[in-house]
Amino acid sequence: MQQFIYGLLLLIALAIPPIAHFMESVMIIHMHMQMPMVVFAGFLMARLFMDRFPRFFDKWNGNGVPGILLFVIIVGFWTLPRSMDDALTEQSVEVFKFVSLSLLAGFPLRDSWKRLNSLGKNILFIFFTILFLVVGWLYIDAPVQLCNNYLVIEQITLGWGFLTTAICIVIYLIYITFTDRTKYE
Amino acid sequence: METAINQTFKTKATKLLGVNKEDAKISKTYLFVSFVILLVGGFLGLAQGLNRAGLLELPSWLNYYQVLTMHGVFMLLAFTTFFTFGYLYAGLSHELGGLLPKVRKFVWTAFASKIIGAVLVVIPILMNEASVMYTFYPPLKAHPMFYIGLVFFAVGMWLCNVGAFIQVANWRKNNKGKHVPIFSYFATGINVLMFFALIPVAIEVLYLIPWSLGWVKTVNVMVSRTLFWAFGHTLVNIWYLTATSAWYVIAPKLIGGRRWSDTLTRVVIIALVIMNITGGFHHQIIDPGISLPVKMMHVFMSLAIGFPSLMTAWAMFAVFEKTARKQGGKGLIGWYKKMPWGDVRFLALFISMASFAPAGAGGIAQTTNQLDTVVHNTMWIVGHFHLTLGVTVALAFFGISYWLVPYISGRVLTPQINKLGVIQTWIWTIGMIFMSGAMHTVGLFGSPRRTSFTTYGDHATALGWNPYMMAMAVGGTLLIIGVILQVYAVINMMFFAPRGETEFPIAEAEENASPTPYWTERWGLWIVVMLLVVAMAYVVPLTEFIVNAPPGSPGFKTW
Ligand code: HEM
Numbered sequence: 146m147q148q149f150i151y152g153l154l155l156l157i158a159l160a161i162p163p164i165a166h167f168m169e170s171v172m173i174i175h176m177h178m179q180m181p182m183v184v185f186a187g188f189l190m191a192r193l194f195m196d197r198f199p200r201f202f203d204k205w206n207g208n209g210v211p212g213i214l215l216f217v218i219i220v221g222f223w224t225l226p227r228s229m230d231d232a233l234t235e236q237s238v239e240v241f242k243f244v245s246l247s248l249l250a251g252f253p254l255r256d257s258w259k260r261l262n263s264l265g266k267n268i269l270f271i272f273f274t275i276l277f278l279v280v281g282w283l284y285i286d287a288p289v290q291l292c293n294n295y296l297v298i299e300q301i302t303l304g305w306g307f308l309t310t311a312i313c314i315v316i317y318l319i320y321i322t323f324t325d326r327t328k329y330e
Numbered sequence: 331m332e333t334a335i336n337q338t339f340k341t342k343a344t345k346l347l348g349v350n351k352e353d354a355k356i357s358k359t360y361l362f363v364s365f366v367i368l369l370v371g372g373f374l375g376l377a378q379g380l381n382r383a384g385l386l387e388l389p390s391w392l393n394y395y396q397v398l399t400m401h402g403v404f405m406l407l408a409f410t411t412f413f414t415f416g417y418l419y420a421g422l423s424h425e426l427g428g429l430l431p432k433v434r435k436f437v438w439t440a441f442a443s444k445i446i447g448a449v450l451v452v453i454p455i456l457m458n459e460a461s462v463m464y465t466f467y468p469p470l471k472a473h474p475m476f477y478i479g480l481v482f483f484a485v486g487m488w489l490c491n492v493g494a495f496i497q498v499a500n501w502r503k504n505n506k507g508k509h510v511p512i513f514s515y516f517a518t519g520i521n522v523l524m525f526f527a528l529i530p531v532a533i534e535v536l537y538l539i540p541w542s543l544g545w546v547k548t549v550n551v552m553v554s555r556t557l558f559w560a561f562g563h564t565l566v567n568i569w570y571l572t573a574t575s576a577w578y579v580i581a582p583k584l585i586g587g588r589r590w591s592d593t594l595t596r597v598v599i600i601a602l603v604i605m606n607i608t609g610g611f612h613h614q615i616i617d618p619g620i621s622l623p624v625k626m627m628h629v630f631m632s633l634a635i636g637f638p639s640l641m642t643a644w645a646m647f648a649v650f651e652k653t654a655r656k657q658g659g660k661g662l663i664g665w666y667k668k669m670p671w672g673d674v675r676f677l678a679l680f681i682s683m684a685s686f687a688p689a690g691a692g693g694i695a696q697t698t699n700q701l702d703t704v705v706h707n708t709m710w711i712v713g714h715f716h717l718t719l720g721v722t723v724a725l726a727f728f729g730i731s732y733w734l735v736p737y738i739s740g741r742v743l744t745p746q747i748n749k750l751g752v753i754q755t756w757i758w759t760i761g762m763i764f765m766s767g768a769m770h771t772v773g774l775f776g777s778p779r780r781t782s783f784t785t786y787g788d789h790a791t792a793l794g795w796n797p798y799m800m801a802m803a804v805g806g807t808l809l810i811i812g813v814i815l816q817v818y819a820v821i822n823m824m825f826f827a828p829r830g831e832t833e834f835p836i837a838e839a840e841e842n843a844s845p846t847p848y849w850t851e852r853w854g855l856w857i858v859v860m861l862l863v864v865a866m867a868y869v870v871p872l873t874e875f876i877v878n879a880p881p882g883s884p885g886f887k888t889w
C-alpha cells in the first residue's frame with residue numbers, strides 16, 4: 146500500500162502542469178527524465194495490484210514474456226520523435242503518455258522482471274542497447290529537425306544521451322559476462 | 331582452498347608480528363615525501379601571505395604567480411596524493427594480510443611515475459614558463475613539459491588505484507561471500523572515485539599537449555574547464571573521503587568505542603562515489619555558456635552530496651556521545667568531558683570534523699548562484715578551501731600521522747611528541763582561524779584572489795583591505811610554525827622515537843548489529859550507476875559547448 150501511495154504521489158507530482166511543462170521544455174529531460182520517472186511511478190504502484198490479483202497476473206503473464214513485450218512496445222513507441230510532438234500538441238496524447246507509461250509499461254515491467262529467466266533478461270538488455278544505439282545515431286545524425294517542438298541542438302543532445310546510456314549498458318553487460326560472481330560470493 | 335588457508339595464516343601472522351616490513355617501506359616512503367612537500371608548500375604559502383600583506387616583496391626570479399602555482403600544485407595535488415596512498419596502502423596491508431608482490435610492484439612503479447611527473451611539472455614553473463595556477467585553465471598556455479608532467483603524475487595515481495583493486499579482488503577471491511573489511515572498503519571507494527575522476531582531466535591534458543606544442547592552433551575553453559572541474563572537484567572530495575575514513579574507522583577506536591552502523595557507513599561511501607563527479611559544475615556557476623536551467627539542475631546535484639556529508643556529522647557525534655555516556659559521561663553536554671582531549675590522535679581528528687561545519691555551510695552558500703556572484707574569485711574562496719583542505723583534510727592527515735608513522739616505523743608515540751602534537755594542533759587551528767577568517771571577510775569586501783600585493787593606486791577600498799591582510803599574515807606565520815612542528819614530529823616518529831609496537835587502530839562494528847546486505851559489495855553495479863549519473867549531468871552542457879562552439883582560442887602567456 147505504501148509503495149502504491151508513493152508511486153501515485155510521484156505520478157501526480159509529475160503531472161502537475163508547471164512541473165510537466167518545465168520538464169517537457171527540454172527535450173532530453175522530457176524523454177530521459179520525465180518518461181522514466183512515470184514508468185517508475187507505475188512500477189511502484191504495481192505492487193498493490195500484484196498482491197491483490199495474483200491469479201490474473203499468473204494467468205496472463207506466467208513466464209513474463211507477454212508483460213515484457215507490452216513494456217517494449219510502449220517504451221519503443223515513446224522513443225519516436227512523432228509521439229513526443231503529439232504529446233505536446235494534443236492534450237489527449239499527453240494523458241495517454243502518463244497512462245500508458247505507468248499502467249502499460251511500469252506495471253508489466255515489475256510483474257515480468259522476476260518471472261523472466263536470465264536469457265530473457267539478457268535479450269532485453271541487448272535489445273535496448275541496440276535500440277538506444279540506433280535511436281541515438283538517428284537523433285545525432287538527422288540533418289533536419291525531427292520534432293516541431295525542439296531545436297536541432299536539443300535533438301543532438303538527446304542522441305548523445307541515448308548513446309551514453311547504451312554505453313553504460315554495454316559496460317554493465319561486459320562486467321557481468323566477464324566477472325565470475327561465484328569466485329567472489 | 332589452500333591459498334585461503336595460507337591467507338588466513340598470513341593475516342594472523344601480520345596481526346601478531348605487526349607490520350609487514352616491505353609494505354611498511356612503501357608507506358614510509360610515501361609519507362616522507364608527503365611531509366617534505368608540506369614543508370616546502372608551507373613556506374610558499376607563507377611567502378604569499380606576507381606578500382599580500384605588503385610585508386614581503388618577492389624577487390623577480392620567483393614571482394608571486396610562480397609561488398602560487400607551486401603552492402597550489404604541491405598542497406592540493408602532491409602532499410595529499412602521497413599521504414593518501416601511504417595511508418591507504420598501510421591499511422590495505424594490515425587488513426588484507428600483506429600486499430601481494432605484484433601490487434608492491436604497481437605501487438613502486440607508481441611512485442617513480444609520480445616523482446618524474448612532479449619534477450617535470452616543477453621545472454617549467456621555476457623557469458617561469460608555467461604560471462598557470464594548479465587549475466591550468468586555457469587559454470593560459472604553459473610549457474608542454476608542464477602538461478607532460480601532469481600525465482606522468484596521473485599515471486602514477488592510476489597505477490596505485492589498480493594496485494588497490496588487485497589487492498581487494500584477490501582478498502575477495504580468498505574470502506568468498508565475506509564483506510571487505512571496513513578500512514579496505516573505504517580504500518576501494520576512494521580508488522574507484524579517483525580512477526574515474528582522472529579520466530576527464532586526462533582527456534583535457536592530452537588535448538592541451540599538442541596545443542601547447544603548437545600542433546593544434548586553438549582550444550575549446552569551456553570544454554577544458556568542464557573536464558578540469560569534473561576532476562578537480564572530485565579530487566577535493568576524495569581527500570575529504572580519506573579524512574572521513576579516519577573519522578568512521580579510527581576515531582571510535584581511539585576513544586574506546588565502536589563504529590557507527592556498518593551498513594549505513596557503506597551506504598554513505600557508495601552515495602559519495604556515485605554522486606560526486608557531477609558536483610564539478612558548482613565551480614562553474616559564473617561561467618558563461620551554461621544555460622540557467624542547467625545551472626539550476628546542478629545546484630541540486632551539488633546539494634545532493636551535502637546529504638551524505640551531513641549524515642557523516644550526525645553519525646560521528648552519535649558515536650562520541652554513546653561512547654562517552656558508557657564511560658560515565660552525564661548531562662546534556664557534560665559527556666564531552668569524557669573525551670580524550672589530551673590525545674593528539676583524537677584532538678586533531680575532532681577539530682578536523684568540527685571545522686567541517688563552517689566549511690560545509692560556506693560551501694552550501696557558494697553553491698547558490700546569487701551568493702556566489704558576491705564571492706566568486708575573491709579571497710573568500712581561498713578562505714573556504716583553507717577550511718576544507720587546510721583544516722578538515724590537513725588536520726585529519728596530521729592526526730593520522732601520530733599513530734600511522736610510529737606503526738609503520740616500528741616505534742611508539744612518546745608523551746613528549748604527543749604533547750608537541752597537541753600544541754601543534756592548537757597552533758594550526760588558531761592560525762587557520764586567523765588566516766581563513768581574514769580571507770573570508772576581506773573576500774566579502776571584494777579583495778580578489780590570485781593577485782599579488784597592490785594598493786590599486788592607493789584606492790580607498792583597497793586600502794581598507796590591509797588590516798585583514800595583516801591578520802592573514804599573522805595566521806600564516808602561526809601556520810608555518812605549525813608546519814615545522816608537524817614535520818619535526820613526523821621525522822622524529824619515523825627515525826628517532828623509541829622502538830616498540832604501535833597498533834593500527836580499527837574500531838569494531840557495533841554490538842548486535844544487523845548483518846550488512848551483500849549488495850554493498852557490488853561495485854560493478856555502483857560504477858555503472860555512477861557513469862549514468864555522470865552522463866546525465868554532462869551530456870547537455872558538453873553537447874552545447876561542442877556543437878555550438880565559438881571559434882577556439884589560441885594560447886596566451888600573460889605573465
Ligand atoms: C602554511 C600554511 C599555509 C599558508 C600560509 C597558505 C597561504 C595561502 C595563500 C596566501 C594563498 C593564496 C592567495 C591568493 O589567491 O592570492 C593560498 C592558496 C592556496 N592554498 Fe594555501 N596556505 C597554507 C596551507 C595550505 C594547505 C595545507 C593547503 C591544502 C592542503 C593549501 C591549499 C591551497 C590552494 C589549493 C591554494 C590556491 C592556489 C590558487 O589559487 O591557484 N594551502 N594559500
Ligand SMILES: [Cu+2]
Pocket residue numbers: 562563564566609610612613
Ligand atoms: Cu567542488
